[in-house]
Amino acid sequence: MRRFLAAALATVLATGCAAHQQTVHAADTTAPAAPAGATEDFGTAEDVLRHLTAHPGDAALVTYRPGRPPEVAHRGGAPAPVASAIKIVHLAAYATAVARGRLDPAERVSLRAWEAYHIPGTDGGAHPRAVKELGIGRTATLDQLVTAMIEYSDNAATDYLRHRLGERALLRAAALGGRPPAAIPSLGGQMLLAFGPCGNGEFDSLDGIRRLAALPARERRARAERCMRDYTVHRRPPATLPGIDVQAAWTETTEPIAPATLAGLMGRVATGRLVSAKASAVARRHLEWPTRRGPLNDRIVRMGAKGGSLPGVLAEAVYTVAADGTVRVTVLSMRRMPPALWFEALRSYAHQQFVIKLSDTPGYPERVRTALTRRKAPS
Incomplete structure (x- = not known):
């Protein structure tokens, strides 16, 4: 059977190998x-x-x-x-905004604005692959960002769209399908809090992930939001990623x-x-x-x-x-x-x-x- 999602299984991490940094x-x-x-x-x-x-x-x-x-x-x-299956919610919010005339799919977005949300080495190459295969120059259409999000599973496009749409619009879109989650935080922000400089190394170990999990969910969300906001200004990606055991423990702290x-x-x-x-x-x-x-x-x-x-x-x-x-x-x-x-x-x-x-x-x-x-x- 043809693999129908081989190109689009991000959020990813796990760069490199199994159990070491x-x-x-x-x-x-x-x-x-x-x-x-x-x-x-x-x-x-x-x-x-x-x-x-x-x-x-x-x-x-x-x-x-x-x-x-x-x-x-x-x-x-x-x-x-x-x-990355959560990106269905972002797509639903985008489609609603387009249908209601609040967003123009042909709007031009600078590559610089898009890449402000890109965290190198954490998405399995989804973002650079999308930019290359979609033939993106200095700008892209808003609809091309959505293609990057769904077809290539680009996390940067997802977080840019979250910024444009607003979290409330995402929650309203999720509610169309049933019970919405308590929040839909930034994908990149959650990664940066655990593994980036903004976390100050507090959480990048198994003991650290236990401390992260023990934080009130509202505090985790607020700190992840600050991490992503600071990243778009200072662009400091993680210098290292911990082993897959730490990453796997971290996934249990991501917003469900x-x-x-x-x-x-x-x-x-x-x-x-x-x-x-x-x-x-x-x-x-x-x-x-x-x-x-x-x-x-x-x-x-x-x-x-x-x-x-x-x-x-x-x-x-x-x-x-x-x-x-x-x-x-x-x-x-x-x-x-x-x-x-x-x-x-x-x-x-x-x-x-x-x-x-x-x-x-x-x-x-x-x-x-x-x-x-x-x-x-x-x-």
Whole structure:
């Protein structure tokens, strides 16, 4: 099966290798080396199902056909880290603003203003790749930034759009899908607080991450906001990143969102109900970039997707449209994955095979529901 999100699985970090501190280089886009010793297979959709049933408390899965009850609703209402899948919310807010005439997609944005939010060495090369492949010169259109955010998963574009839209607009957009999160802080600000100079080295160890997690959530958000604001002025990126064990612990401090909320947003986009038909069309044009690269298979004619990855975390939010017009929405999130297994998932993309199997294999959603019900974890 073609990997439909291979280019867009950022938020990333994990530059370099597994368990030791790693110097950050602005041009470092090499894939991180995997630690040895994966204790379970993660190469097929069935491997993913086995992982979900073995670790039900560390996974969420929602799959449904709009207008019908979900076939699977496993921990969908429990907030979880979803990495770059959160960018669906930013897209929904942007599409709403465009549809209501508050933003012009053709507005020119200077590359300098965009790159004020870029933190070199933390996004797997997403930003420089977007700039190069989109042919960006001294300026880009606002809509090109959205393409960079969704298709390339550029964190800098995401934080620039957050600045332009405002957090309240993001929260209103999230509420269209269901229960909104308490906040939608800057992606870069959360990284900088933990690993950048603004944190003064207070949090870049396992003990430090425990101290960060112990802070009141409101204080973490405020400090992350200050870190991003200061960074846009002084541009001091992290000199080093800690090992993947520290990064994985940090992901548990990132702002969570209920996977069911993302599923609700994706369903609205797929069926033209994101505040208006025009807003839905704007969002679909960006989310359906995998379809423009060719058909996934002979059963699925359209697909919108956004994935996300942080050390120990994988998320996928997808809607598909079958040849007979049937729409299916699926959101999958996994957390606390052992490093070796997480790296294996990034190589195999088995979680994407699993999501597609839910869409194009009759009876599979019911089979998955039965398997998860047998190992039901408390919500």
